[in-house]
Amino acid sequence: MTHRGTNLSRILYGIYAFFLQPARYEGVFPFLTANGLENNYMGKMVSEFLFGGILASQSVCWCLALLPACRKKIAGAADKTSGAGENNRTGKELLGLLACALAASVIIVGFDANAAGILQRYTADAAFGVALSSCFVLLALFDGMQRERNTERIQEQKERGAARRYGLIFLRAALLQHAxxxxxxxxxxxxxxxxxxxxxxxxYGAKRLFQI
Structure with missing residues (x-):
């Protein structure tokens, strides 16, 4: 498998399968079913059954959609014990680490799709980088809400408090979905x-729990 060469089509199929493919559910136990990768690739495509991509299995990663909104917060992350110049440098380092984690996940997916194949177990290769980036985004959002609380008017504080509550609700729901x-x-x-x-x-012991 490692001598098939590099092909852009396989990389794109891999990005879709590992990141974006939705999970397939049904109304009877075990509820989650295999979702094959249908393709018209004119060549050798090594693929097996899949149960959805990273965004389907870890909904906490959906918060990456907020990355453009909180990019400046991450870049300007502050440490009260440090000077302004050091704060700015630390924030840029965090933003660089986030970008590297995402880039590494995409590179790993492209390599796996070409050199090994599109298999469910290879999703774990790229999941760590995406999950790490998601944690950075969540921490940046919650930290920004906390630091700005004392400098805002009462109405703005209420809006921040509501956003914080919604964020915590999303985080709990995402963890429940992942479990x-x-x-x-x-x-x-x-x-x-x-x-x-x-x-x-x-x-069959677990199946009996869902039978009426």
Whole structure:
């Protein structure tokens, strides 16, 4: 597989599958089902069953959409014990680390799609960089709300407080969704190696919990 060369089409398929592909659910246990990668690529495309990309399994990463809005907050991150010049340098270093984490994830996805294939387990290669970047964005948003609280008027403080509450609600919902997805993928049946065939006691024990 490592001698197939580099092809842009495989990279684009990989970016879609690893990052953007939605999960496929159904109304009966185990609820999460395999979602094959349909393509018309004129060549060898190594791919297996998938259960959705990173954005489908880790909804906390959706906060990356707010990166343009909080980019200046990250770049201007301040430490009360340091001078203004050092604060600015620290903020730029954080922003650079965030950009490097995202870029590394995209590069890894492109390499995996060409050199190895588009497989569900390779999603973990790129997930860490995306999750790390998402944490930076969330921390920048909450830190900005906290530092600006004492300098705003009462009405502005109320608006900031509401935004903070909504942010916490989103974070809790995202963590709950991730825990639910992790539970479902344990019982999902993608190929012959699954709990249905090799862990029948656990699989059918869990299935009975959802039967009326």
């Amino acid at each position: 639910l997805y992790a539970f479902l993928i344990v019982f999902a049946c993608g190929d012959s190696v699954n709990l249905k065939n090799y862990g029948r006691l656990l699989y």
